Amino acid sequence: xxxxxxITTAIPYVNGTPHIGHALDYLLADIWARYQKQNGHEVxxxxxxxxHGNKIxxxxxxxxxxxxxxxxxxxxxxxxxMKKVDASYTDFIRTTDEHHIKAVQYxxxxxxxxxxxxxxxxxxxxxxxxxxxxxxATANNGICPDHNQPYQxxxxxxxxxxxxxxxxxIKEAIASGTMEIVxxxxxxxxxxxxxxxxxxxxISRPKKNLSxxxxxxxxxxxxxxxxxxxxxxxxTVLGYPDRQEWQEYWPADVQVIGKDxxxxxxxxxxxxxxxxGLSLPKRLLVHGFVNVGGVKQxxxxxNGIDPNEVINHYGVDAFRYFFSRHIPTLDDGDFTWExxxxxxxxxxxxxxxxxxxxxxxxxxxxxxxxxxxxPQGEHDMGAYHExxxxxxxxxxxxxxxxxxxxxxxxxxxxxxxxxxxxVGKDAESEPHxxxxxxxxxxxxxxxxxxxxxxxxxTAAKIHQTFETGVVVPTEGVFFPxxxxxxxxxxxxxxxx
RNA sequence: CGCGGGGUGGAGCAGUCUGGUCAGCUCGGAUGGCUCAUAACCAUCAGGUCGCAGGUUCAAAUCCUGCCCCCGCAACCA
Numbered sequence: 001x002x003x004x005x006x007i008t009t010a011i012p013y014v015n016g017t018p019h020i021g022h023a024l025d026y027l028l029a030d031i032w033a034r035y036q037k038q039n040g041h042e043v044x045x046x047x048x049x050x051x052h053g054n055k056i057x058x059x060x061x062x063x064x065x066x067x068x069x070x071x072x073x074x075x076x077x078x079x080x081x082m083k084k085v086d087a088s089y090t091d092f093i094r095t096t097d098e099h100h101i102k103a104v105q106y107x108x109x110x111x112x113x114x115x116x117x118x119x120x121x122x123x124x125x126x127x128x129x130x131x132x133x134x135x136x137a138t139a140n141n142g143i144c145p146d147h148n149q150p151y152q153x154x155x156x157x158x159x160x161x162x163x164x165x166x167x168x169x170i171k172e173a174i175a176s177g178t179m180e181i182v183x184x185x186x187x188x189x190x191x192x193x194x195x196x197x198x199x200x201x202x203i204s205r206p207k208k209n210l211s212x213x214x215x216x217x218x219x220x221x222x223x224x225x226x227x228x229x230x231x232x233x234x235x236t237v238l239g240y241p242d243r244q245e246w247q248e249y250w251p252a253d254v255q256v257i258g259k260d261x262x263x264x265x266x267x268x269x270x271x272x273x274x275x276x277g278l279s280l281p282k283r284l285l286v287h288g289f290v291n292v293g294g295v296k297q298x299x300x301x302x303n304g305i306d307p308n309e310v311i312n313h314y315g316v317d318a319f320r321y322f323f324s325r326h327i328p329t330l331d332d333g334d335f336t337w338e339x340x341x342x343x344x345x346x347x348x349x350x351x352x353x354x355x356x357x358x359x360x361x362x363x364x365x366x367x368x369x370x371x372x373x374x375p376q377g378e379h380d381m382g383a384y385h386e387x388x389x390x391x392x393x394x395x396x397x398x399x400x401x402x403x404x405x406x407x408x409x410x411x412x413x414x415x416x417x418x419x420x421x422x423v424g425k426d427a428e429s430e431p432h433x434x435x436x437x438x439x440x441x442x443x444x445x446x447x448x449x450x451x452x453x454x455x456x457x458t459a460a461k462i463h464q465t466f467e468t469g470v471v472v473p474t475e476g477v478f479f480p481x482x483x484x485x486x487x488x489x490x491x492x493x494x495x496x
Numbered sequence: 497c498g499c500g501g502g503g504u505g506g507a508g509c510a511g512u513c514u515g516g517u518c519a520g521c522u523c524g525g526a527u528g529g530c531u532c533a534u535a536a537c538c539a540u541c542a543g544g545u546c547g548c549a550g551g552u553u554c555a556a557a558u559c560c561u562g563c564c565c566c567c568g569c570a571a572c573c574a
C-alpha cells in the first residue's frame with residue numbers, strides 16, 4: 001500500500017509559449033498524483049522542458065542571446081504555468097541540465113550494440129536548415145513555402161538506432177498489456193501502425209547541421225537528435241544511472257502524453273528501454289486535443305486559448321474543474337468561453353457552492369454553528385474509484401456531482417427549515433434537526449474528500465468549514481457567479 | 497478497398513461489446529413548488545421513426561450486409 005509510484009508528463013519544447021495542451025498534461029498527471037497520495041502512496045511526479053535543437057538556436061540568435069540564456073528565459077513560462085494549475089510535481093528537469101547531459105551520453109554508450117552509422121537522404125531546405133518528408137516536398141512542388149526556394153536533395157551521415165530489433169517484444173508488451181495503452185482504441189491504432197515492424201530511427205545529425213545539442217560520445221562530428229536526448233528525461237530525472245534511487249521508481253506507473261506523440265512513446269522509447277535492459281512503463285495515458293468551438297487551435301488562426309487567462313478570470317479550481325470534467329480524459333474535447341462560464345455558474349456556483357452555503361447557513365442559524373455527530377458519508381463510490389483506476393477522470397468527477405445533486409434533493413425532501421419551526425414545540429424536533437444537518441455535513445465532507453484530486457483548494461475549504469465540529473465560515477461564497485461571456489439573467493430582468 | 501474514431505430531441509453526450517427492463521443524462525426553454533441558500537434549490541413538461549437502405553429475430557439505437565456524411569492520423573511532425 002505504501003508503494004512508491006511514478007508519473008511523468010511530456011516535456012514541451014520551449015520555443016513557444018504554453019497553451020491549453022500543456023496545461024492539460026500537468027492537470028491530468030496532477031489529478032492522478034493527488035489521488036494516489038490520498039490513498040497513502042508516495043508519488044514522484046516529473047515535469048520538465050526540452051531545450052535543444054535548431055529552432056531554439058535560431059530563435060536565440062534572433063533575440064541576440066546564446067541558446068542557454070535564451071532557454072533560461074523561456075522555460076520559466078512553463079514553470080509558471082505548472083505552478084498556476086497547482087501541479088504538485090516533485091521533479092523538474094531541463095534537458096540542458098548537467099546531470100541529464102552526462103546521463104544521456106552514458107545511455108548512448110550503453111545502446112552501442114543497437115546503434116549503427118547510416119546515411120540519410122532527403123529533401124533539404126537551406127533556409128529551414130531541415131529535411132522535409134518526401135510527401136511534404138511533393139505537396140509544395142519542391143519549393144519551400146517559408147523561404148521560397150527549391151529543396152535540395154542531400155544526404156548526410158547519421159547514427160541510427162535499431163528500433164526494428166525490438167518490434168516483437170514491443171508488440172507483445174502492448175498486446176498483452178504489460179505496457180498498457182489507454183484508451184483502448186489508441187492501442188489498436190498503434191498496433192495497426194506497426195504491424196509491418198518498427199523502422200530504425202536516425203538519432204544524430206552532423207554537427208554542422210545541428211549545433212545546439214548533446215555531443216555524441218566518441219564522435220566529435222555528430223550531435224544527438226531529439227529522440228535519445230528528450231525521451232531519456234523520464235529516467236535521468238530520477239537519477240539514472242548514478243543515483244540508485246531511480247530503481248525505486250522506475251518503471252513509471254503512468255506516462256501522460258498527447259495523442260500526437262504516442263508513436264514515439266510507444267515505439268522509440270520502449271525500444272530504448274529494452275536496449276538498456278530496463279522495464280517498460282506500465283501505462284501510457286493518451287489524451288486528446290482541445291478544440292475551440294469545434295475548430296482545431298492553431299497559430300495561424302490565432303484562436304488559441306491561453307490557460308493563464310482562464311485561471312486569472314475564474315480561478316485555478318474552476319480551470320481544473322472544466323478541463324477535468326468537460327474535456328474527456330481520453331478523447332478530444334471542446335472549449336468555448338460560453339461553455340466554460342455556463343459550467344462555472346451552473347455547476348460550481350449553483351450546485352456545489354450553493355449547497356455548501358445553505359448547509360453552513362442553516363447550521364449557523366439553527367444551531368449556532370454547532371455540528372452534531374457527522375456520520376461517515378455513506379454514498380457508494382465504487383463507480384468513482386473504478387473510473388479513477390481506469391484513468392477516466394471525467395467520469396469520476398461526474399459521480400461527485402451526482403452526490404451534490406442528491407444532497408440537494410435530500411434537503412428538499414426533509415426540509416430542515418420546516419423542522420426548525422417546530423423546535424421548542426415538539427420534543428422530537430431538535431434532535432431530528434441536528435441529525436439531518438449532521439447527515440448533510442457528512443455528505444459534504446465525503447464530497448470534499450472525493451474532490452481532493454480535482455479541486456484541491458475547494459476541497460480544503462470544505463474541510464475547513466465543517467471538520468472542527470463548529471462551522472467555520474469562509475470568506476465570501478464559493479465560486480461567485482461571473483457573467484463575462486454569457487448574459488446575466490438578472491441584468492436583463494431589471495432592465496425591462 | 498490505407499488506419500482509427502464518430503453520426504441519438506436546440507446544444508453537448510451516455511447507452512451499442514453482454515439484443516427486450518432504453519429511448520437516458522447535462523445545459524438551454526416552459527410551468528409549478530419552496531424560502532435554508534450565490535434570484536440559488538426541487539418537481540413536472542416540451543417529445544428525437546437513435547445517418548440512410550435492406551436483412552436476421554417473437555423483439556434492434558443495440559447483431560449482419562451495403563451505402564452516405566463528418567473528424568483525426570498516414571512515421572523523424574515535441
